Each structure stands twice: as structure tokens, then as C-alpha cells.
Amino acid sequence: MLYLLASGGLLSFNTGFAIWIAISLVVFLLIMMKFAMPPIMQALEGRETKIRESLEAAEVALAKAEAISKDNEKALREAESKAHQIRKEAMDDAERIRNERVAKAKDEAEQIIEQAKADIEQEKQSALVTLRKEVANLAIQSATMILDAELDVEKNQKLVDNYINDLTKN
Amino acid sequence: MIRQTMTNYLKFFYTLLFVVLLGSASSYAADAEKESDSPIDIMGTVADHDYFTFFGKKLYLPRLFLWENDLGELKFSTYSSTKKAIASGEFIDIDHVITPVTGHMVIDFSLTSHLIYFWFGLGALALLVMFAGSRYKKGIGSDTAPRGAIQNLFEIFYEFIRDEVAKPNLGDKYRTYVPYLFTMFMSIAFMNSFGLLPWAATATADITVTAVLAIFTFLVTQFSGTKDHWQHIFWFPGVPLGVKFLMIPVELIGLFTKPFALAIRLFANMMSGKIMIIAILGLIFIFNEMYGNIAAYSVSVFSVVITSILYILKLLVAILQAYIFTLLSAVFIGMAAEEHEHDHKHDEHIHADLSV
Amino acid sequence: MGLLAAGIGAGIVAVGAGIGIGLIGKGAVESIARQPEASADIRGAMILTAAFIEGVALFGAIICIILALG
Numbered sequence: 001m002l003y004l005l006a007s008g009g010l011l012s013f014n015t016g017f018a019i020w021i022a023i024s025l026v027v028f029l030l031i032m033m034k035f036a037m038p039p040i041m042q043a044l045e046g047r048e049t050k051i052r053e054s055l056e057a058a059e060v061a062l063a064k065a066e067a068i069s070k071d072n073e074k075a076l077r078e079a080e081s082k083a084h085q086i087r088k089e090a091m092d093d094a095e096r097i098r099n100e101r102v103a104k105a106k107d108e109a110e111q112i113i114e115q116a117k118a119d120i121e122q123e124k125q126s127a128l129v130t131l132r133k134e135v136a137n138l139a140i141q142s143a144t145m146i147l148d149a150e151l152d153v154e155k156n157q158k159l160v161d162n163y164i165n166d167l168t169k170n
Numbered sequence: 171m172i173r174q175t176m177t178n179y180l181k182f183f184y185t186l187l188f189v190v191l192l193g194s195a196s197s198y199a200a201d202a203e204k205e206s207d208s209p210i211d212i213m214g215t216v217a218d219h220d221y222f223t224f225f226g227k228k229l230y231l232p233r234l235f236l237w238e239n240d241l242g243e244l245k246f247s248t249y250s251s252t253k254k255a256i257a258s259g260e261f262i263d264i265d266h267v268i269t270p271v272t273g274h275m276v277i278d279f280s281l282t283s284h285l286i287y288f289w290f291g292l293g294a295l296a297l298l299v300m301f302a303g304s305r306y307k308k309g310i311g312s313d314t315a316p317r318g319a320i321q322n323l324f325e326i327f328y329e330f331i332r333d334e335v336a337k338p339n340l341g342d343k344y345r346t347y348v349p350y351l352f353t354m355f356m357s358i359a360f361m362n363s364f365g366l367l368p369w370a371a372t373a374t375a376d377i378t379v380t381a382v383l384a385i386f387t388f389l390v391t392q393f394s395g396t397k398d399h400w401q402h403i404f405w406f407p408g409v410p411l412g413v414k415f416l417m418i419p420v421e422l423i424g425l426f427t428k429p430f431a432l433a434i435r436l437f438a439n440m441m442s443g444k445i446m447i448i449a450i451l452g453l454i455f456i457f458n459e460m461y462g463n464i465a466a467y468s469v470s471v472f473s474v475v476i477t478s479i480l481y482i483l484k485l486l487v488a489i490l491q492a493y494i495f496t497l498l499s500a501v502f503i504g505m506a507a508e509e510h511e512h513d514h515k516h517d518e519h520i521h522a523d524l525s526v
Numbered sequence: 527m528g529l530l531a532a533g534i535g536a537g538i539v540a541v542g543a544g545i546g547i548g549l550i551g552k553g554a555v556e557s558i559a560r561q562p563e564a565s566a567d568i569r570g571a572m573i574l575t576a577a578f579i580e581g582v583a584l585f586g587a588i589i590c591i592i593l594a595l596g
Contacts, residue, residue: 011592014378016236016279017218021288021382028292029353029386036299037349043312044328431581438584494577 132168136160215448216375216441219283220252223369231281235261239273287373291361295353298324331355335497339504347503350390354383355496362440362488366481374491375440377433384433387499391428395506428502432495439491443484450476532594536587543583547576 139160140153147156221228230251237245249255252268261268269275302324306312316322331352336344358374365372373379401407403425406417450473458466554572558565 011377011588013381014218014278016234016277017282017285017376017378018382019277020279020281020285021379022385024289024292025382025386028296028357029350031296032299032353033349036296036303037352040299040303040306040328041345041348043306044325047312431585434585434588435577435581438588439580442584442587490573490577494574494581497574 132164136164139164212445212448212452216372216444218376219371220280222283222286222371226369231283231286233268234279234281235268235270235275236277236279237270237273237275239270241273244276283371284373284376284379287361287364287371288379290364291357291373294360294364295356298356327356327359328352331496335493335500339497339500340507341504343507347390347394347500351496351500354387354499355492358383358436358495359489359492362492363485365440365444366484366488372440372444374436375444377437380433380437383436383495384429387432387502388426388429390499391502391506394503396509398509399506428498432498436491436495439487443480443487447477447480447484450480528593532590535590535593539583539586539590542586543579546579546582550575550579 140156143156221230233249233252233255235247255261260271262271302321305321310317311321316325332348336348336351340347361373364370403421406414454466454470454473457469550572554568557568
């Protein structure tokens with residue numbers, strides 16, 4: 001069994017060995033720092049920036065989409081309220097028109113009824129007049145027949161008229 | 171279904187662990203029997219060797235010596251193994267230390283098992299990085315999601331170092347230090363994990379290796395130190411003149427304790443784990459020698475169970491210590507590279523940033 | 527004598543580290559009980575701090591090894 005470091009046991013510092021290690025470590029570190037690591041670091045950082053950028057872009061797009069959908073919703077609500085208003089207006093109009101029509105029709109009807117009443121009254125009056133005349137005539141004729149020229153026509157006429165007037169008064 | 175396969179895997183893993191541990195214990199014992207009177211060789215398992223075990227065979231490593239002979243001439247000799255060196259007649263083995271027959275050793279440049287495992291650690295990291303790099307070059311992972319276990323694992327560790335270690339401690343300048351921190355973390359983690367293999371050596375259980383690693387962190391810290399960092403060491407701001415002089419030695423000592431603690435922490439953790447396992451497995455052979463076969467068999471049940479638990483703990487510690495080494499490196503570098511608030515340049519910097 | 531010192535030292539180191547890690551565990555468990563949603567962060571901090579204490583304990587252990595071997 002051969003310890004290289006037997007003089008100091010486990011805790012001795014071996015210069016030759018240390019030089020070997022220092023040289024290999026320097027060479028290795030230089031290779032790692034100059035050639036091996038930078039491309040890997042760049043690749044990983046590139047990937048990370050790409051991921052971060054795409055995440056940010058996605059967030060922006062999401063915000064945009066949200067804004068758009070909010071706008072759409074707003075427009076929809078506006079349209080709805082407009083439609084509601086229009087419908088209400090239309091209903092009001094219809095109501096108004098209907099009321100007007102109804103009122104007009106009522107008026108017309110009343111007018112017609114009044115006209116009819118007036119006509120009826122007139123007819124009645126004229127009928128009454130005619131009837132009166134007829135009655136008078138009949139009375140005169142019958143009286144003439146009865147009296148047979150005892151009286152002149154004029155005096156009889158006057159008599160009958162008075163009588164009829166009395167009749168109507170009573 | 172998944173749970174079923176998981177438990178199956180776990181069972182398989184535990185069985186494997188038991189077999190491996192029993193095998194390794196017997197190989198340690200066999201080693202020890204030949205070479206010393208003690209039934210088990212604890213120090214031999216953590217010490218550096220001139221050979222490297224490969225599928226149960228010892229491959230002897232070349233020895234390189236820079237030495238000075240009697241005449242004061244510097245000589246550089248290379249031998250394919252220790253035996254050859256001794257056979258050449260120029261070197262002898264005094265208490266397991268190779269010394270020249272005449273003159274003295276200047277620097278022993280011999281390749282050792284720990285150096286080989288250090289290279290294995292770096293090599294494993296190099297393979298991983300090359301694999302990941304080729305994937306990213308092809309566009310897998312850079313344009314699309316990463317694919318496969320290895321690339322995902324690579325990304326987990328890389329992003330862990332970048333986001334959890336470098337970013338919080340180093341601020342805006344973290345990009346420069348990520349390769350250094352990642353290399354340190356991964357190579358230490360690989361070296362620690364190689365140490366879990368029963369036949370392998372743990373390179374980080376060697377004070378020389380951890381010291382060199384800590385020295386690197388120390389150098390990086392000092393080279394990235396701002397004016398402010400040096401001012402804090404040699405002319406502490408905001409205290410009376412006498413205290414300023416008092417603070418110089420305190421700060422200077424603090425400067426060197428940090429890497430020292432870094433080196434000792436990693437070394438002691440890795441070595442103690444290894445020693446603990448050898449000691450517990452060694453109980454089997456100690457009992458065998460002292461009380462006979464039956465005692466050894468009964469102890470082995472206890473020993474192997476404890477060792478399997480320790481192995482899981484060691485796996486955790488292997489990653490954790492690499493993380494702590496890297497985290498503390500980042501903290502020290504961050505402290506040195508930080509520009510303090512009372513610094514006017516810093517304020518201007520902020521204003522400049524805001525104006526842009 | 528060196529072995530004796532090493533043994534006593536290692537024992538004291540273990541006591542200190544045990545108290546330290548026990549306090550960390552106590553604090554962590556109490557914090558997790560108070561804030562179960564932060565348990566992942568607390569566990570990470572706990573492991574890290576425990577590792578620091580372990581490092582200090584191992585400094586002591588190293589000194590003991592030096593004493594035992596020297």
C-alpha cells in the first residue's frame with residue numbers, strides 16, 4: 001500500500017497534484033466559459049424570452065378580445081334598448097291612433113244619430129202638420145156634408161181651426 | 171400501476187445496493203489482509219493511491235517526478251508505475267513515500283487515483299454539456315420544449331444554479347458567473363457521486379482538490395471585487411481612525427477564512443461519509459477476527475442495513491455539499507462585486523438606469 | 527494522550543453539533559406548523575443551515591483526526 005501523501009496523512013497538501021488539478025480546472029473552465037456554455041445560455045434565454053413574449057402577446061390579445069366583447073355587449077344592449085323604445089313608441093302611436101279612431105267613430109255615430117233624430121223630428125212635424133190639415137179637411141167635409149152649405153166655407157174653416165187648436169192644447 | 175413499478179424499482183435498487191456493498195466490503199477486507207495486521211484498512215480507502223481500480227483490476231498509474239540530485243541538477247523522470255520507479259534504482263520507498271536515493275524530491279507530479287476521478291468528474295460534465303449543446307444547436311430545447319431525461323435533467327440543474335444561486339446573490343451581473351458556478355456545481359456533484367461507487371475514489375475527499383477549488387473561488391472573488399470591496403478591507407468606511415487600523419487584520423483574516431472554510435467543509439463532509447461507511451462495514455471483519463464467524467454474520471445484518479441508509483444519506487450529502495459550495499461561492503463573489511449604497515457611483519448608476 | 531484528547535474532542539463536537547441541529551429542527555418544525563404553505567422554503571433553509579453547522583462540527587472532527595494521527 002502506497003500513500004502518496006503519507007508524510008502528512010490525510011491532511012497534507014500535495015503540490016504536484018494541486019498543479020495538475022489547477023491546470024485541468026483552468027483549461028476546463030476556459031472551454032466552458034468560452035465555447036460550451038454561451039450557446040446553451042443563449043438558447044435557453046432565447047426560449048424564455050420567446051415564451052415570455054408569447055405570453056405577453058396572448059395577454060394583450062385576450063385584453064383586446066375582452067374589450068371587443070365588452071363593446072359588442074354594449075352595442076347589443078344599446079340596440080336592445082333602442083328596439084324597446086321603438087316598440088314602445090309604436091305601441092303608443094297605435095294606442096293613440098286607435099283612441100282617435102274610436103273617438104272619431106263615436107262622434108260620427110253621434111252625429112248620425114242626431115241627424116236621424118232631427119230627421120225623425122222633422123218628419124214627425126211635417127206628418128203632424130199634414131195630419132192636422134187632413135183632419136181639418138175631413139172635419140170640414142164632414143161638417144159640410146152635415147150642414148150642407150148652411151154655413152159658408154170661411155166661417156166653418158175658422159171654427160174648425162179653433163176647435164183643433166183647442167184640441168191640441170188640451 | 172405506477173406505484174407498483176415504483177416499488178419494484180425500489181426493491182431492485184435495494185437488492186443491488188446490498189449486493190454491491192457486500193462485494194465491496196469483501197474486497198476491502200482482502201486488500202487489508204495482505205498489507206497490514208489490522209482487519210480493515212480505513213485510511214487506505216480515503217487516501218490517494220498510485221493505482222486506479224477498474225473492474226476489480228488495479229491499473230497502476232505513471233509516476234512523474236521533478237527532483238534534484240546531489241549535484242544540484244533539476245531532473246524530470248517519468249516511469250510507467252511505482253514498481254518501475256523503484257526498479258530503476260534512482261528511487262526508494264521510505265514509509266510509503268517515494269524518495270530519490272540521492273538528492274531530494276522537488277515536486278511529485280505523479281498521476282493519482284484522485285486525479286483520475288477528478289478528470290472523470292470534469293469529463294462527465296463535458297459529455298453532458300456537449301450532449302445538451304448539440305441538442306440546443308439542433309433547435310430541440312431552443313425552439314421547442316426540451317426532450318428526453320438527460321436534457322431535462324441538465325435544464326433542471328442549470329436553471330437551479332441560474333435562478334436560485336446566481337440571480338439572488340449576484341444581482342444584475344449574474345450572467346458572467348453562471349458558467350463558473352454551473353461548472354463548479356456539476357463537477358463537484360459528479361465527483362461526489364463517483365465517490366458513492368464502492369470501488370471508486372472520491373476526489374473531493376482530498377484536501378488538495380477542495381483547496382484548489384476554494385482557491386479558484388477566492389481568485390474569482392478577488393478579481394471581481396469592486397473598489398468598495400477593497401476599501402472595506404484596507405480602509406473601513408464610517409469608523410474612527412483607530413478602528414480603521416484595527417479592522418485591517420480582522421478583514422484580512424476574514425478574507426482567507428472564507429475559502430479555507432469552503433475547502434474544509436467539502437473535504438470533511440466527503441471524507442467522513444466514506445470513513446463512516448468503511449468503519450461500519452469494518453465491524454464485520456473486526457468481529458470475525460475477535461469473536462468468530464457467527465458473531466460476524468449477525469453483525470453483518472446490522473452493518474449492511476445501516477450502510478444502505480448511510481448510502482442514501484451520502485447521495486443527499488453529495489448533491490447538498492456541491493450546492494453549498496456553489497451557493498457560498500456565489501455569496502462571496504456577490505459580496506465582493508456588490509456596489510454599496512453609500513457609493514456615489516452606484517447612485518449615478520441607478521439614476522442613469524432610471525433615465526434610460 | 528493524543529488519542530484521549532481526540533476522543534473527548536470528537537464527543538464535544540458531536541454534542542455541539544447535535545444541539546445546533548436540534549435547535550434548527552425545532553425552529554423549522556415550529557415554523558412549518560405555523561405556516562404549512564411555506565414548508566418547502568423552510569425545509570430548504572433548514573437543510574442549508576444544518577449543513578453549515580455540520581461544517582463547523584467537521585472542522586472540530588478534523589482537528590481530532592490530526593490529534594489522533596499525530
